[in-house]
Amino acid sequence: MAGDAGSIPELDQKKYDSGEQVKIICLGDSAVGKSKLMERFLMDEYRPQQLSTYALTLYKHTATVGNKTVAIDFWDTAGQERFQSMHPSYYHKAHACIMVFDVQRKITYKNLANWYKELREFRPEIPCCVVANKIDADLKVTQRSFNFGKKQGIPFYFVSAADGTNVVKMFREMITRAVEYKQNPSDFMDEVLQELENFDLEEKEDPEADEVGLKTESPELE
Numbered sequence: 001m002a003g004d005a006g007s008i009p010e011l012d013q014k015k016y017d018s019g020e021q022v023k024i025i026c027l028g029d030s031a032v033g034k035s036k037l038m039e040r041f042l043m044d045e046y047r048p049q050q051l052s053t054y055a056l057t058l059y060k061h062t063a064t065v066g067n068k069t070v071a072i073d074f075w076d077t078a079g080q081e082r083f084q085s086m087h088p089s090y091y092h093k094a095h096a097c098i099m100v101f102d103v104q105r106k107i108t109y110k111n112l113a114n115w116y117k118e119l120r121e122f123r124p125e126i127p128c129c130v131v132a133n134k135i136d137a138d139l140k141v142t143q144r145s146f147n148f149g150k151k152q153g154i155p156f157y158f159v160s161a162a163d164g165t166n167v168v169k170m171f172r173e174m175i176t177r178a179v180e181y182k183q184n185p186s187d188f189m190d191e192v193l194q195e196l197e198n199f200d201l202e203e204k205e206d207p208e209a210d211e212v213g214l215k216t217e218s219p220e221l222e
C-alpha cells in the first residue's frame with residue numbers, strides 16, 4: 001500500500017462526503033489487538049510495540065460495496081479493562097460492531113459476554129461478529145471451538161493482526177453488513193433515522209422545492 005509506514009493513507013474527502021455514511025465500533029478488553037487490527041486493515045502494516053490507545057481514535061475510510069461508495073467511521077477506543085464499560089456515545093448510531101478477544105488470554109474470551117450484554121443494551125439489532133485475534137502465536141487454537149459466537153448466532157473469525165490472516169475478509173464482510181443494516185434497519189429508532197435521512201436527500205436533490213419552500217414558508221426573507 002502506498003504511503004509512509006505507519007501513516008494512514010490519505011482520505012479522498014470528496015469521495016468520503018459523497019458516500020453512504022456508516023459507523024463501525026470495536027469492543028474488547030485492553031491489549032486484545034483492536035488497534036492493531038485497524039492498522040492492519042487500513043495501513044496494511046503492523047508494528048509489534050505500541051502504547052495502549054488513549055481516549056478515542058476515529059479512522060475515516062472509504063470503500064466500495066456493490067457499485068456504491070461507502071464512507072466508514074471506525075471507532076477505536078481503549079483501556080476498557082480499566083473501566084469495564086463504554087460511554088453511551090460510543091454506541092450511538094453505530095451500524096456494526098467487531099468484538100475482539102485474545103486467543104492467548106482466556107479471560108478476554110470470558111469477558112465477551114459482558115461486552116455483548118452492554119452492546120445489546122444500546123444497540124439491540126446491529127450486526128456483530130466475534131474475532132479471535134493473535135492466532136499467529138499458536139496456530140493450534142484454530143482447532144479449538146469457541147462457542148460464544150455460535151450461541152449468539154453471530155459470525156466468528158480466527159484472525160491475526162500480526163500476519164494479516166482473515167483481516168481484510170472480516171472487515172469487508174462487516175462493512176457490507178453495516179451498509180445492509182443501515183439501509184434496512186430492524187430497530188425502530190434506526191428506521192426513523194433512515195427515513196429522515198432519505199427525506200433530507202430527496203429535498204437536496206430537488207433545488208426548486210427548496211426555493212418554493214423558502215418563498216412560501218419564509219416570506220420575511222425576501
Ligand SMILES: Nc1nc2c(ncn2[C@@H]2O[C@H](COP(=O)(O)OP(=O)(O)OP(=O)(O)O)[C@@H](O)[C@H]2O)c(=O)[nH]1
Nearest residue numbers: 030031032033034035036048052053078079161162
Ligand atoms: N502475536 C500477536 N500479537 C498481537 C496481535 N495483535 C496485537 N498484538 C499485540 O498485542 C498488544 C496489544 O495490541 P493493541 O492493538 O494495542 O491492543 P488494543 O486492544 O488496541 O489495546 P487497548 O488500546 O489498550 O484497548 C501489542 O503489543 C500488539 O503487538 C497479533 O495478531 N498477534
Ligand SMILES: [Mg+2]
Nearest residue numbers: 035052053078
Ligand atoms: Mg488500542
